[in-house]
Every structure is written in structure tokens, then in C-alpha cells.
Amino acid sequence: xxxxxxxxxxxxxxxxxxxxxxxxxxxxxxxxxxxxxxxxxxxxxxxxxxxxxxxxxxxxxxxxxxxxxxxxxxxxxxxxxxxxxxxxxxxxxxxxxxxxxxxxxxxxxxxxxxxxxxxxxxxxxxxxxxxxxxxxxxxxxxxxxxxxxxxxxxxxxxxxxxxxxxxxxxxxxxxxxxxxxxxxxxxxxxxxxxxxxxxxxxxxxxxxxxxxxxxxxxxxxxxxxxxxxxxxxxxxxxxxxxxxxxxxxxxxxxxxxxxxxxxxxxxxxxxxxxxxxxxxxxxxxxxxxxxxxxxxxxxxxxxxxxxxxxxxxxxxxxxxxxxxxxxxxxxxxxxxxxx
Numbered sequence: 001x002x003x004x005x006x007x008x009x010x011x012x013x014x015x016x017x018x019x020x021x022x023x024x025x026x027x028x029x030x031x032x033x034x035x036x037x038x039x040x041x042x043x044x045x046x047x048x049x050x051x052x053x054x055x056x057x058x059x060x061x062x063x064x065x066x067x068x069x070x071x072x073x074x075x076x077x078x079x080x081x082x083x084x085x086x087x088x089x090x091x092x093x094x095x096x097x098x099x100x101x102x103x104x105x106x107x108x109x110x111x112x113x114x115x116x117x118x119x120x121x122x123x124x125x126x127x128x129x130x131x132x133x134x135x136x137x138x139x140x141x142x143x144x145x146x147x148x149x150x151x152x153x154x155x156x157x158x159x160x161x162x163x164x165x166x167x168x169x170x171x172x173x174x175x176x177x178x179x180x181x182x183x184x185x186x187x188x189x190x191x192x193x194x195x196x197x198x199x200x201x202x203x204x205x206x207x208x209x210x211x212x213x214x215x216x217x218x219x220x221x222x223x224x225x226x227x228x229x230x231x232x233x234x235x236x237x238x239x240x241x242x243x244x245x246x247x248x249x250x251x252x253x254x255x256x257x258x259x260x261x262x263x264x265x266x267x268x269x270x271x272x273x274x275x276x277x278x279x280x281x282x283x284x285x286x287x288x289x290x291x292x293x294x295x296x297x298x299x300x301x302x303x304x305x306x307x308x309x310x311x312x313x314x315x316x317x318x319x320x321x322x323x324x325x326x327x328x329x330x331x332x333x334x335x336x337x338x339x
Contacts (some may be wrong), residue, residue: 019081021046022100023093024065026112027076028053037284038112039238040100076114085140086124090116098139102127103284106236108218111285111331118330119218123234126216126254173295174212175259177243177279178203178266194338197287198242198280205247205275207266211257212241212279219332220249220263226337227278228270231263242280244337245272271337278337 018040025046028034033056034049047063054061057072070077070093081094096114103112107130108123121137128135180203184196211233218240219232229246247267251257268275281290 019097019101020093022112023081023096023114024050026096026100026114027073027093030076030113037238037286038096038100039284040104082141085138086116087138088116088118088121095120099123100238100284103234103238104236106215106234108216108234110218110232110234110240110282113331119332122253123218172237172239172293174241174281174290174293175210175295177201177209177212177241178207178277180207183276197337198244198278199290201266201277201279202274203266203277205266205268207277208262209243209246209264209266209277210259211251211261211263212259212281214258215241215256217251217253217255217257217263220251220253220255221333223270223333223335223337225333225335226271227335228272229264229267230270230332232332233257233263238284240282240285242278242282244278244280245269245276247275 021042022038022040024042025034025036025038025040028046028049029038031053033052034045036043036045050065050069051061051063053072054063054069057069059068059072073093075092076096078093081097083094084090086095086098091114093114095116096112098116099109099112099114099120102108102120102123103110105127107126109117109119111119124139125135125137128137178201180201183200183202209231213233213235215233215235217231218234219230221230222228223230223244227242227244229244229249231243231246231249231251233241233243235241243263245267246264246269248265249263250265251261251263257263266275266277272278279290280287281293282288
């Protein structure tokens with residue numbers, strides 16, 4: 001929560017704070033000009049996207065998101081964070097900045113898209129509860145100011161803290177969600193230009209599925225895009241873990257979890273041709289290879305080579321029809337598995 005507090009109240013020039021940079025990246029991403037992380041860190045990708053947008057709109061292509069560029073972004077470039085009370089149905093720059101800050105602090109809502117929907121409202125409520133203030137799901141100046149006191153910023157940079165130390169690639173590490181072999185790995189071709197966005201664990205129906213690290217359940221329900229029964233856990237620093245095709249869900253939205261907490265049972269719901277767990281790690285909603293972050297004591301010794309097909313358990317030519325339509329306003333429930 002402290003990360004949210006500091007970033008929300010710290011004065012900074014327009015476009016200079018991490019939250020403003022994240023809002024800019026979210027806006028440019030929606031315009032298909034930026035394809036990097038919405039991570040609040042300005043770099044060459046962000047600058048190139050700004051230049052491309054400025055050229056598209058006939059502005060001076062200096063790569064600086066100044067007032068004219070912000071105005072040209074329309075609703076995506078306004079209003080400033082803290083200038084209004086945000087609620088369900090709002091959209092804009094301030095909403096994207098808020099979503100980034102909530103993500104980073106580990107409260108959700110999984111994606112910074114500038115659209116204040118049910119997932120963002122739930123994340124605001126979790127943040128308000130953590131700060132010990134009135135829980136109403138509204139994010140306004142008074143709420144932002146109330147987040148200032150209390151906690152100090154955490155010193156550890158880990159996105160999750162499942163075990164005794166850092167993972168093989170740095171401070172971020174995750175437990176394996178199930179014991180057993182790994183079938184198809186991250187990046188395996190699915191045909192038609194699609195690639196596999198996670199790891200498949202071809203284990204028995206009903207095998208307990210455990211959370212891979214410390215976090216909060218932000219989704220526990222049915223996904224109509226192919227994941228079937230799905231659990232999504234939000235960790236700190238913008239990381240989420242996804243547990244798909246479950247036969248049963250044993251956690252609920254808002255539940256605090258840690259490494260080893262059971263979140264469901266292995267199944268074959270959604271676009272699945274046999275019992276297995278599809279496991280994803282995302283950072284700022286971009287799927288990344290989980291293997292470098294898995295603790296060495298539990299990571300698989302043998303992974304199917306990229307480009308091979310050890311188990312074609314999902315996203316094949318024959319896909320079962322979705323069981324039911326996704327609810328409106330819930331992007332996780334509509335997220336496509338095969339893309």
C-alpha cells in the first residue's frame with residue numbers, strides 16, 4: 001500500500017512520475033503504438049511510441065508527452081490523477097495511473113487500461129481496507145490523501161515471497177503450482193501464428209493446485225475465452241499468476257494467499273482436450289516465461305523443447321464451445337487463451 005501512497009501524493013511534472021508514464025504507455029498501447037510493459041519506466045520503446053503518435057497527429061515529433069500531445073490523446077490523456085473521484089464507468093489518464101499503482105502494490109486489477117470497471121473497483125476496495133479507511137470503492141482526492149500515513153515503503157523488491165530466497169534470475173521467484181512433469185512450455189507454436197503463453201502440467205484430474213507465491217486472488221471464476229475455470233493471483237510489482245482449466249476453484253476474490261495455499265483442482269475446462277494445469281506468469285499483463293523465475297528446488301529438470309509438441313492439450317483445431325458468455329465489464333473473464 002505504501003508504494004501507492006508515495007506515488008499518488010508525490011508531486012512531479014506531468015509525464016515524469018512512474019504513474020504518469022504508465023498512463024502514457026497504456027494510452028499508446030491501446031492505440032497499438034506501444035507493445036512493451038505498462039511498467040511506469042520510460043525508455044526507448046515509450047519514446048518511439050510517443051514520436052509515432054506525434055507524427056500521426058501532425059505534432060512536433062520530439063518524443064516529449066507535453067500538453068499538446070496529452071490533448072491529442074483525447075480521453076486517454078486526461079484528467080490528471082487526483083482531480084476527481086473515480087468510480088465504475090469512468091475512463092481516462094487518471095484511471096490508468098491508479099490501476100498501475102494498485103497493480104504495483106499487489107491489490108490488482110491486473111491490467112492498466114484506463115477503464116474503471118468491477119475489477120478496478122474491487123482493487124480500490126482492497127487497498128482501502130489495507131489502509132484502514134472507509135471501503136466504498138471510490139478513488140477520490142480524500143481517499144488518495146488518506147493513503148499517505150502509516151506504512152513505510154517495503155525494502156524488498158520481490159514480486160512474491162514464496163520461499164527462502166531469490167529465484168535463479170533475481171529477486172522474483174515462484175513455487176511450482178503442482179508436482180509433476182511439464183508438457184508444452186512457454187513459446188511453443190500452436191499453429192496459425194499462435195504461441196503458448198505459459199506452461200502445461202499434464203497431471204491427473206483433481207490434483208490440488210497451489211498458489212505460487214504471496215498475493216491476493218483477484219479473479220476466481222469462469223473464463224469464456226478458453227481458460228475455463230480460472231484463478232488469477234496478483235503479486236507485488238505488477239506480477240500475476242494464472243491457473244487455468246480447473247475442475248474446481250477453492251479460493252475467492254480478495255483472499256490472501258501464499259506459496260502452497262490451495263486455489264483449485266486440476267481439470268479440463270475451457271479449450272482443453274485432457275486434464276492438465278495451464279500456468280501463466282504475467283508482468284504488467286504481458287505473459288513471460290515462468291521457468292527462469294521458478295525456485296531451483298522445485299523447477300522441472302526437463303522441459304519440452306520450444307517448437308515441439310509434447311502434449312497438445314489446448315488451442316488445437318477442435319475447440320469445445322465456451323460454457324457460458326463472459327460477464328460485461330470483466331476483462332479477465334473474456335481474455336482469450338489462444339492468440
